[in-house]
Amino acid sequence: MDNGIFMKLKISENHPIFNTFHIEARAARYAEYASVEELQSLVPEINRQPVLHVGGGSNLLFLHDYEGLVLHSAIRGIHVVDEDEESVLLAVGGGVVWDDFVAYTIQQGWSGAENLSLIPGEVGASAVQNIGAYGAEVKDIIVKVEAVELATGQVCEFLNAECHYDYRQSIFKHELRGKYAITHVYYRLSKQFKPQLSYGNIHSMLPAGEPLTPQLVRDTVIQLRKSKLPEPDVQGNAGSFFMNPVVSQEQFETIQKDYPNMPFYVVPHGVKIPAGWLIEQCGWKGRALGKAAVHDRQALVLVNLGGATGQDILLLSDTVRQAVKEKFNLNIHPEVNII
């Protein structure tokens, strides 16, 4: 489109949509773009039909095939765009695999992403979901996001504050849902190691006597994740299926009276209660409903036992949510996008 060059991207029909739940779903049309210009060339096609932008398929539950155009980014590349003594600013393509990016930053000796090691998915989705783990959230290293408005092809930039980040939330999941494709994310990494080890048992998991480095934190996080979370390649899942509910201080105290050992985290707008704990208290940890089950090591994760449909997983989700509602009078909500 730019420079007057006419580009026509291939649009596949009846194309399978990869998802880590391993649920069969097809897109009526599917296109993968490798540059901003290629994405812009799709604008007329985009305006003709419903559009779904996917990343690594690790946060999606398909209930049926998608009768529209599915887009996927193949924009790769990690470039240093600014650097000083303390930090480095990187522009990273939306289609880069998130953990490849984390591994790269650690090879370079940069810190800031190590706690987010091994999270499945791609760079573009990291900025939509505000991925988080072990006391870190990606919003803490995002400087700005470059995105293309799907209806017009216009390139826009959103500074961190304009992305309205919160726990697993951003403007791209709310007001701007479905309106933009994230083409590049700008992350600032630190050249000085600032370990974040306050979360849960991460500190106690570090091997004694070894020098503390971003690589050591990465290795520890990977070990911790592997010990608790099912490998999507082995057993279909989408990581945490639910978000942890944030309740008022009053609601928290009411529940705590009956459950003094309940784990919790005080957060800016209330108290966060681990949904995995709530589900376990309801007796659902490790239990199956047909071909879908609650994972036996982390009740926040729902798994496909093999051959489950999206409806099977949804039925389990609704059943678990109902159980939590009945026992604790609390609503828990899926983190996964249900399509």
Ligand code: EPU
């Ligand atoms: N817990 C239970 N039973 C369970 C699971 C958890 O009692 O089955 C308790 C744990 O003992 C602990 C507390 O709940 O006291 C928190 O558990 P954990 O540290 O495993 O974290 P989480 O709150 O369940 C969140 C993220 C995970 C992330 C971990 C670690 C969400 C929705 N999930 O889980 O993210 O890896 O913290 O930081 O916030 C993901 O998003 O896919 C994901 C895996």
